[in-house]
Amino acid sequence: MLPKTEEIIEGVHAHVQPDGGWCLNNSGILTGSSGTVLIDTAATERRSRMLHENVRALSSGPVEFVVNTHSHGDHTFGNYLFAGEATVIAHEMAAAEMAEHGLALQGLWPAVEWGHIEVSRPRITFSDRMSLEGAGMRIQLLHFGPGHTVGDCVVWLPDQRVLFPGDLVFSGATPFVLMGSVSGTLRRLDQLRRLEPLHIVPGHGPVGGPELLDANADYLRWVRGLARAGVADGLAPLELARSADLGVFARLLDSERLVGNLIRAYAEESGAAPAAPLDVQSAFAEMVSFNGGHPHCAA
Template sequence: MRFSQILLVFCLLLSSGNTWANTFSYHLEKLEEGVYAAIAQPGSRASSNAIIIEAGDVVVVAGAHFTAEALRDLISAVAMVTVNPIRYFVLCHHHRGFSHIDLDFPPNKDVIMSWQTYQALASEPRATRFPVVFFDQGLTLKLGGRTIILTNMERGHSEGDTVVYLPESGILFTSDLFYNKGAGYLGDGHMQDWILALEFLERLRPEKIVPGYGPVAKRSDLTDFKNYLRAFVSEILFLIEKGHSLTETKKKFSLPRYEDLAGFKQFRDVNIERAYHDLKENVVGSP
């Protein structure tokens, strides 16, 4: 037996457990046969989680915030769990102005995304050099006996967030609509729509949830994040209704129950700014 075959057998034997080997950027966790959470590792080249789905003799990979280096690590991670090729990438969202991410997919692989995500990507100075498939409200893939439902949640964390749902097993990938055990980045968010999106995802009653960041979660974790976001938004609204400026709101804002959440202090000011402007424009009705 050649060395490469021995190595492949060794890797496949390792994959029988619930947790899997690490690449530099991702730690793999087996959710069920053929489905793996790729958890971004702190300090690595990945800043957001992904999901790997085997569907017959092909693979679907979904996620966001893909630097060229993180993509290489993720593709290597796929090769650690299956010999099957990647057929589709799903880009769950893109933040305008970040031309160093999400534009380095292999030129021979289709990348699926919402039409809003495509518009955001097309606005970058770098051109897309890979095939793009974009959709409006939703897209269902039937591959190798597996059903993969892609839903455009529209405005939430971004202009057009896509979630991935496997109905047979109840596995949900939310991308950055949900941060598990963390405050998250609200910088492009639409607060009311985001909370409504989380309520919709709760009603799916998923069995396992792969968040945009943090460990694999259960429904109660999703509810915890929704409650945090609602409390954050309520505090901003309270201060707006008191007539406070953005500067005053930053000084007076207080949410002691959630101050120990990962990223709360790091993103505090930018999250307040985004929530303040979004709520002033869309709820209070003044710029």
Template sequence: MTGPGTLTELADGAYAYIQSPGGWCVSNAGVLRGRDGLVVIDTVATLGRAHAFRDTLEQLGQGPVRFVVNTHHHGDHIFGNCVFAPPATVIAHDAARAEIDKAGLGLQQLWPDVDWGEISLVRPHLTFPDRLELDLGPRIVELLHVGPAHTTNDIVAWLPDSRVLYAGDVAMKGVTPFVLMGSVTGSLRALTRLRQLGPSTIVCGHGQVCGPEVLDDNEEYLRWLLDVARAGVARGWTPLEAARRADLGAFALLLDPERILGNLHRAYVELVSPELPLGTELSVLDAFHEMIDFNGGRLPRCDA
């Protein structure tokens, strides 16, 4: 396990809680100060990390956590819900509740050596289809559904007054994007939409706080991925064969490069079967086992 996160104020009453280095299950969170307390955006992966996050908020001394916003259903963003709710109200996209029920605590099985703690799944209490505004008193926060992208149920939190964007895993800084449970095409559309908002500061789901250039960086990777997938399909290669033949170039410097396997499985489906709905369910375990093969038989590193 790496160390606890760092809380940084980005604008008046808007904070980023950054956990380094940002790879598998080492995720970020956001904090917004409202008239009657705090809004937390995502709740990290393990019980220990969630308690450390809560302790940091208590030291902030800005009141109780009234709302928790889950940007999507993955465990590294929701497992800490149980530390805040009850009494906090958990908000997510309409599709998140069913995905949480389906996934359960399965993420823990992928990395059994991680000290996850005794997690109790807390599902969303309030969901919405496309857009929801929270009136925090001094500001309005806009919750926008932009999926399917990283998953089918991605939402972002946008602060138009300060131009701060909490992007969830739709954008990652210094970490390989991951679209196995979402869509390559949908991710490209989502990045375009986020760019149109005009953010000046972006809190990604993983990695350091950054500017809008991260949207271009993620798009560049995804377009390269599509080129690799097209070449693989044309030559009759499996996703694993295509990944082994691919020249990662500068993308090899990103954390978790083995994610190319999951990403290629998604890209292949979208190229070969374009009639399927974006985000059609694929086997996560099959892709994960191929990631291990690509990684020389080693389990991908998880510092949660």
């Protein structure tokens, strides 16, 4: 499906890629008289060029900044199309992960037509918070701690009360914390709730409001409870996932992520620190097994 651009309020747009499944992420486009700020890019050359066209359709001014909410390639691989004119910004740990992993995401979906992609790493990083004056707006970049990844950055527009939380928040798709933390993401969702956002552009899926924070927290609390029961019963994460009743969460896209989430939850139940390194390749293989084949990626 083709992406669509939604105006949240004047000067604030969401570039939404239906259906929000694997590698179909959202971006934010902030426009003003001084130029444009872009929040996240896209996974493939084709989709990054569609994003580039939509940005140009909204504003003829220069792209001043590209802010990456985290390191994953679906949010960063398109940086190179904008890096010639824009300054790319990310949390310092996200930048380190981008340097370490490069184009590794492509190896998980070799059948995807990635096109020509170059890794364009951030030129500016920050450790805690950073303020921008771009597109005529006050823009706050906030890092609260490990959540979806170790280097998450949320983009907060305090005057407009619009939040771009990256993959700390999913809409209509299963949350995913294999590379981050179940407990950490729950804490991050509490912190985001205290910002009192009116509009939330999630990392994937339809735009919503504060109810998205509650929906993600409900799922992760269920995962945590399921993991605790599984550990007590001596079940492996994959075995537990196969026997689990998804209930209301069955309607979410990409249900195979439950396996990766349980692997992370089991590690935390065993005392692992949030976002402690795990064998992602092995976990992904178990997700493939649970799914009965490679997860669908329409990028």
